[in-house]
Amino acid sequence: MRLYQLFINDQFVDGEEKRTFTSLNPFTGETLATCARAGAADARLAVRAARSAFDSGPWPRMKREERSAYLKKLSDALNANAPRFVELEVADSGSTLKKAKEDIYLSARALASYAKFALLDLTEPLDTVSRPGISTNILLREPVGVVAAIIPWNFPLKMAVWKLGPALAAGNTLVLKPSEETPVTAMELARLIHDAGFPPGVVNVITGFGEDAGAELCRNPLVDKVAFTGSTDVGRQVMQGAAATLKNITLECGGKSANIVLDDADIELAVDGALYAAFYHQGQCCEAGSRLFLPERIADEFVERLRGGARAMKMGDPMNALTDVGPLISRRQQESVLGYIAQGKRDGGVLATGGGIPN
Amino acid sequence: MEPTIFDRVENSWTIAREEIFGPVLSVLRYKETDDAVRMANDSVYGLGGGVWSKDPERAMGIARSLRAGTIWINEWHLLNERAPFGGYKQSGIGREFGQDGLKEYTESKHIHVDQAGSRDKKPWYDVVVPRH
Numbered sequence: 351m352r353l354y355q356l357f358i359n360d361q362f363v364d365g366e367e368k369r370t371f372t373s374l375n376p377f378t379g380e381t382l383a384t385c386a387r388a389g390a391a392d393a394r395l396a397v398r399a400a401r402s403a404f405d406s407g408p409w410p411r412m413k414r415e416e417r418s419a420y421l422k423k424l425s426d427a428l429n430a431n432a433p434r435f436v437e438l439e440v441a442d443s444g445s446t447l448k449k450a451k452e453d454i455y456l457s458a459r460a461l462a463s464y465a466k467f468a469l470l471d472l473t474e475p476l477d478t479v480s481r482p483g484i485s486t487n488i489l490l491r492e493p494v495g496v497v498a499a500i501i502p503w504n505f506p507l508k509m510a511v512w513k514l515g516p517a518l519a520a521g522n523t524l525v526l527k528p529s530e531e532t533p534v535t536a537m538e539l540a541r542l543i544h545d546a547g548f549p550p551g552v553v554n555v556i557t558g559f560g561e562d563a564g565a566e567l568c569r570n571p572l573v574d575k576v577a578f579t580g581s582t583d584v585g586r587q588v589m590q591g592a593a594a595t596l597k598n599i600t601l602e603c604g605g606k607s608a609n610i611v612l613d614d615a616d617i618e619l620a621v622d623g624a625l626y627a628a629f630y631h632q633g634q635c636c637e638a639g640s641r642l643f644l645p646e647r648i649a650d651e652f653v654e655r656l657r658g659g660a661r662a663m664k665m666g667d668p669m670n671a672l673t674d675v676g677p678l679i680s681r682r683q684q685e686s687v688l689g690y691i692a693q694g695k696r697d698g699g700v701l702a703t704g705g706g707i708p709n
Numbered sequence: 710m711e712p713t714i715f716d717r718v719e720n721s722w723t724i725a726r727e728e729i730f731g732p733v734l735s736v737l738r739y740k741e742t743d744d745a746v747r748m749a750n751d752s753v754y755g756l757g758g759g760v761w762s763k764d765p766e767r768a769m770g771i772a773r774s775l776r777a778g779t780i781w782i783n784e785w786h787l788l789n790e791r792a793p794f795g796g797y798k799q800s801g802i803g804r805e806f807g808q809d810g811l812k813e814y815t816e817s818k819h820i821h822v823d824q825a826g827s828r829d830k831k832p833w834y835d836v837v838v839p840r841h
Contacts, residue, residue: 460790636756
């Protein structure tokens with residue numbers, strides 16, 4: 351069983367109140383890890399570390415090439431540790447082995463990509479504004495400052511990298527709060543960051559819950575930007591928390607994406623595509639194609655093929671290389687989904703397939 | 710949980726409007742393509758969308774009409790850290806990835822350096838401050 355502490359100012363520390371929480375394996379129900387639980391005070395400590403690292407530390411003042419080298423080093427370290435990350439990602443998030451392998455590979459690739467982004471000079475000379483004898487004009491782009499990043503549980507490592515990468519590439523410092531459902535690979539990444547020698551306070555990772563640690567990050571006046579990925583409901587709360595100090599915010603929230611099949615589509619391909627769009631990671635994707643629009647003329651045949659395709663998908667242990675459909679992230683999420691299925695039946699939906707829990 | 714598919718769903722139903730975040734697919738039937746586009750856009754969300762067709766022009770026309778931040782034609786889910794991703798409407802604010810995504814983590818600062826030098830070249834005398 352793994353034990354994780356908070357990563358603040360390049361040190362691994364307990365929370366001030368010594369509280370902890372556990373992260374479960376959603377397939378087996380076993381406890382995977384015990385993590386320190388950051389409260390509001392710990393969040394404030396992490397923010398002060400990031401603030402200090404930005405205001406007086408070396409990171410924003412380094413040459414672009416130096417910051418780029420750190421990101422490349424982290425990418426290499428992730429590649430070197432890929433098998434361990436894959437296994438932990440499966441165990442913590444219920445991602446299938448197939449998905450987790452791709453996730454870890456793409457995360458390392460993204461970090462290498464952000465290492466290149468870090469080299470970009472986004473300064474614009476404003477040639478059309480400058481006029482001889484009147485003015486010369488230039489547009490600089492500077493790091494926004496201290497970034498608080500709050501991420502979800504569906505792509506734990508990718509989500510961490512998608513925030514860390516651009517934040518650091520632009521010269522910011524960061525406090526990252528992974529989801530309380532999936533803290534493990536973020537904390538493993540913190541270990542790689544520590545070993546790579548990033549200056550203290552540049553990246554801080556605090557495990558905990560939205561109601562205290564997350565809320566503090568959203569409203570803390572020393573935070574310049576909040577970057578959030580998660581549900582629209584929580585996004586609303588993040589925006590409200592950030593409103594008092596008019597923080598810079600980016601929100602990546604929910605979706606009900608429409609997948610439209612035209613009558614001239616390649617039917618077989620469209621069926622497979624629709625299944626992939628809707629059921630990848632058990633439908634736990636913000637961009638899932640959860641509404642499928644079929645022309646009346648081909649709908650019966652299409653639904654019949656969909657039914658066959660859905661039933662052919664293998665459910666089971668996500669650690670098994672043959673599994674297509676792993677578990678949902680939690681019992682609570684499962685109950686929520688069952689609630690929607692019941693509502694669909696009440697409204698008169700025709701259940702083509704599924705609707706239940708396998709034994 | 711078993712992959713679940715509901716057929717003959719209406720766009721006004723809860724399962725067609727609210728994000729379920731689970732393996733539940735709603736199938737809605739349409740007669741005219743315009744209806745499909747109208748129903749697709751009739752959502753508070755606007756994160757992704759897709760079109761399946763062998764006709765590139767038809768598909769692109771629909772892609773342009775869908776109010777969402779990423780449209781896949783004969784594909785889904787594939788993203789790239791160089792292509793901005795994000796939502797219209799209540800699917801989000803701002804974009805991730807690409808230079809657009811990078812700029813979200815910056816502040817821009819316009820610096821104006823006077824090259825006029827002398828007073829008589831300044832355009833704002835006699836607007837508030839009298840010319841001496």
